[in-house]
Amino acid sequence: MFGKLLKRSKSTGSRKPDFQRGLAAFEAEDYAAAVADWLPLAERGHAEAQYRMGQLYARGQGVVRDFGDAAHWFRKAAEQGHTEARFSLALCYANGEGAAQESALPVRWYKTVSKTNPAAAEANLALLYPNGLGIGPDIAQALHWYRLAAEAGHAEAQHHIGLLHAFGQGVPQDHAVAAEWYRKSAEQGYAVAQHALASLYANGQGVERDIEQALAWYERAAEQGFVNAQLALAIVYEHGTGVEADPARAAAFYRQAAEQGHPVAQVNLGLLYARGQGVPKDYRETLKWCRLSAEQGNVNAQFNLGLIHSNGLTGSPDYAEAAVWYRKAAMQGNVGAQVNLGLLLAHGWGGRPELVEGVDWLRKAAAQGHSGAMSNLGALYATRDSKAYNPIQAYVWYIMAAASTQPGPEREGLEAKAHELGAGLTSEDRHKAQVIMEEWKKNPKLMVTG
Template identity: 80%
Template sequence: MFGNMKKSKNAAVKKPDFQKGLTAFDAEDYATAVAHWLPLAERGNNEAQYRMGQLYARGLGVVRDFGDAAYWFRKAAEQGNPDAQFSLALCYANGEGAQQDSALPVRWYKTVAKANPVAADANLALLYPNGLGVGQDIAQAVHWYSQAAERGHAEAQHHMGLLHAFGQGVPQDHGVAAGWYRKAAEQGNAAAQHALASLYANGHGVERDMEQAIAWYERAAGQGFVNAQLALAVIFEHGTGVPADPARAADCYRQAAEQGHAVAQVNLGLLYARGHGVPQDYRETLKWCRLSADKGNVNAQFNLGLIHANGLAGQVDHAEAAVWYRKAAMQGNVGAQVNLGLMLAHGWGGRPELVEGIDWLRKAAAQGHTGAMINMAMLYAAADKANNPTQAYVWYIMAAAASQPGPDREGLEAKAHELGNRLSSEERHKAQVLMEEWKKDPKRVAMA
């Protein structure tokens, strides 16, 4: 129940000293920090009150209790301590105290309270003298964020920007948000610099100005703010408002990728695949896509499937390709569903798994993939594959309906017509029922 604290030879102190408490805190001697700060907090020292709030919020040297944390934050906040005001605002914004709902004393209280409310309340007061925390109250959060922000607290200014940008507790107003972001950004707050840059990039609350956007993104990126690094990379890759600069894009992607950003990793890998801004090198593509795919990035998983299926970074390896296609397909990637379906249906790299292959093609068809529909039609039409003329007829018609007018569509319609002439009236009726069911809810039918 106690925080990780190093043993102190003598936690009691004769004369409390804030600086000595700070030295003890830095040395992870939290008991001594409490011994110095608590008496000062009780005497009204707002910095000690704020520090006691931190200790209770983190459970360092004391039992973790958001109620006590909020109590001390409020004491300091009411004296104008901006750090305490910001922390108290966070308590109200997040409804701190909810994390204690699973704690043993709280579970005990909820059980005993039903039988003996008076005794339960008395015991609860001993366990948590200042309550279980504070409930979520966005109005109170806005109040305390505002107090701290007006006193120049950069994080509070950033949060005020967020509240106005998303209309939480205040009317949505991107112009006001930009003002708060700017105040925090000028103090070096990287998150606010990124947010302000995004407003300039999109023209929200300010005139669209890519020069300003890039300038603020660069300031945030220079502090290692990964989303700003990614934003700059995308701007320079696609030439959004500036001339495209693949080399600079690659550099920005690399900065973010080296911090573990999954999107930056796969995008850097794809630059290597195309040889844009970097030498073409599929081994680098494989490396960066693998790092991203291991984090669950579906685009990276699909591209790993392509690399292994086509032997772009070594030997063709259908088994490894199937592993990554399957991961992406299970996340709904339509290209992976088609490629995995075809691999299984045709037995590329192993024996055919026709039923599962068609199942993946059906899932892709449910997302409107015309190629999946055509391939199912061909598999059902082939005598050595699924061999089901009714299903083949259905999928040629469905593929034709999903195609643009032209020779390809006419070819699909001709195949459907040819198959239809061979079907009995009963088979035609069955085909019509199948198509109607599919049109009503393709995803449900695909999953059946």
């Protein structure tokens, strides 16, 4: 927007617009000067200038960012056969970029003014936003412009058509057609499409399952530094999926992806160091890579950091630090972290006991069906010198723990404890326990804070 309202300085007002001069200004990051040269050319039908103006509006460089105007100029260039503009216009339609958002300032302004003076609102909207507030998602239009760009050899457009067919967006889902488009793009060296095609071969979707082809395309993408392909290769070689397991090769690919900051690759590389698979066993390296992953929010890395600190794998145990990481993982629903944090708090390891919170975390884990959490709750409630002592609750949790455990000595031990507790309960207490268990079966989450 505002492109037609820009005022040219006296020094440039009489100059003849020059595309190359605008390009030089753009490369020097003097976007206003680029607009001064490109806008007049765009208005006269210069396709490349139209495309460039679309980019400036999309990025908010030299003009106020506005996807409506971006789409306007992309369309002008696209209708003249500009391949990149066709692709960019397709992206606008696919993503609905520039579509009016309820919270956007111009939308709120327009709705407010139109209530009192509709005519004035429409007039001002046309003045300030001559090309509208944007375009809504339109997959059919997106596919039309993608196809025109793809048929002209645009690799990204070919990949995007493949995506639409793979996920059935605007077209029937068809992995075979997706594979054809991915291949066209992949053969031009587009790493994202190479990875997508490899995934189809790995899973036998739209093509016959072929691990050799999958590896070949993954490797071509990985060689270009595509992190998801590096991760895929690492997983294949770690687990020996269709190939002989090769921990050293897995570690090498994990490292490539981890050094690019991929959180899953970071934690997996750390775990290889913990096991000494493909790399020397070194918990300090495990700590390093798990911390990098955990700081990005990876729940498995957070749980493993808790284990490292609570077990003192790189020094003395640090329960306070362990609690920090267990809590982060527990809040994301990691059941192991919920159990370990619950026990740490309930028993006061590394500090004073936080019984209420500890029990609450154990109940959350029990609500996910964790038998260990149930048996630990039984033990807490059964301990006479504990502030949590409650024989009815102990009886309940031992019974439920036994029911969640496979037949064998462990289950028999839990049943024996429940029987011993039950023998000391009154018939009224056993009835209360039965009610609690029936409520549990209806909705385990109700027991979390009960």
